[in-house]
Amino acid sequence: METxxxxxxxxxxxxxxxxxxxKAGDLEAFSELVNRYxxxxxxxxQHITHNEEDAQDVVQDAFLKAxxxxxxxxxxxxxxxxxxxxxxxxxxxxxxxxxxxxxVSLDEDVETEEGSIPREVADWSPNPExxxxxxxxxxxxxxxxxxxxxxxxTVFVLRDVEGLSTEETAEMLGLSVPAVKSRLLRARLQLxxxxxKFFKARKNGDGQGEVH
Amino acid sequence: xETAKVKCTEFLKELTDYLDGSLTESTKAELDEHLHWCxxxxxxxxxxxxxxEIYRDNQIYELPESLRSRLHQAIMTKCKGAKPSKKNx
Numbered sequence: 001m002e003t004x005x006x007x008x009x010x011x012x013x014x015x016x017x018x019x020x021x022x023k024a025g026d027l028e029a030f031s032e033l034v035n036r037y038x039x040x041x042x043x044x045x046q047h048i049t050h051n052e053e054d055a056q057d058v059v060q061d062a063f064l065k066a067x068x069x070x071x072x073x074x075x076x077x078x079x080x081x082x083x084x085x086x087x088x089x090x091x092x093x094x095x096x097x098x099x100x101x102x103x104v105s106l107d108e109d110v111e112t113e114e115g116s117i118p119r120e121v122a123d124w125s126p127n128p129e130x131x132x133x134x135x136x137x138x139x140x141x142x143x144x145x146x147x148x149x150x151x152x153x154t155v156f157v158l159r160d161v162e163g164l165s166t167e168e169t170a171e172m173l174g175l176s177v178p179a180v181k182s183r184l185l186r187a188r189l190q191l192x193x194x195x196x197k198f199f200k201a202r203k204n205g206d207g208q209g210e211v212h
Numbered sequence: 213x214e215t216a217k218v219k220c221t222e223f224l225k226e227l228t229d230y231l232d233g234s235l236t237e238s239t240k241a242e243l244d245e246h247l248h249w250c251x252x253x254x255x256x257x258x259x260x261x262x263x264x265e266i267y268r269d270n271q272i273y274e275l276p277e278s279l280r281s282r283l284h285q286a287i288m289t290k291c292k293g294a295k296p297s298k299k300n301x
Binding site: 022023025027030031034035038039042043046047055056059060063064067068069070071117118121122123124127128129134137138141142145156160161163166181184185188189191192195196 | 224225227228231232252255258260263264266270271272273274279280284286288295296
């Protein structure tokens with residue numbers, strides 16, 4: 001089967017020289033780095049915080065922090081990986097603040113109600129993209145992923161939406177490779193389960209959920 | 213071929229590596245054989261693949277251009293007042 005991995009930040013040929021120039025205080029070079037990755041950072045921040053205002057703050061704070069700390073960037077990992085690590089930390093801080101909790105952590109390995117045993121086993125047919133308009137489909141996808149614990153959805157977003165490798169995701173989140181794999185599997189299965197309920201309901205025309 | 217039959221729970225455990233194409237040829241062949249006769253696992257594999265694709269293809273948090281340029285401007289203004297640290301440079 002063809003791999004479904006997609007890479008973010010493929011164009012790395014001149015990236016190191018941009019970083020070097022920015023380190024020396026060249027703002028134009030840093031501006032180019034912002035242009036390359038602001039969309040990714042915004043998406044990741046939105047996924048983690050679920051709040052647009054917070055996500056905007058995260059984008060600003062993450063790039064500013066990156067700029068101020070460029071001297072600590074060693075160049076043995078990609079700039080993008082380094083930047084996302086900063087952004088994820090900023091986003092988690094926002095989430096904790098918003099929830100007024102100290103417990104929002106990527107270490108949480110919660111057992112959710114659904115577990116990982118597939119219950120809804122029905123194919124999606126016709127393709128949901130043919131049934132729903134883009135904004136309606138967007139609402140479904142947003143609501144569905146928002147129900148996942150932060151640790152699960154962060155791993156899913158970094159691996160499957162942003163296309164980072166398991167190793168990069170592990171390094172970025174301070175988790176082991178098996179922990180990333182385990183969370184990824186459960187995130188994928190839980191999203192699948194929830195979407196299947198939705199898309200099957202729509203297919204049956206009752207809009208209320210599974211009826212079999 | 214002397215492959216023991218893969219059970220559904222075993223298939224599920226390998227699902228992530230199967231979808232990512234990161235299995236050895238022999239393990240992949242065993243799982244393909246399971247998929248050949250197990251309709252349920254085939255559907256689960258297929259809809260999990262679609263789950264990943266639908267999230268990848270429909271970016272649900274796009275950054276609107278007007279907001280993007282405002283953020284960009286704000287970032288650059290803040291950076292002008294800050295200097296990159298030379299530590300470890």
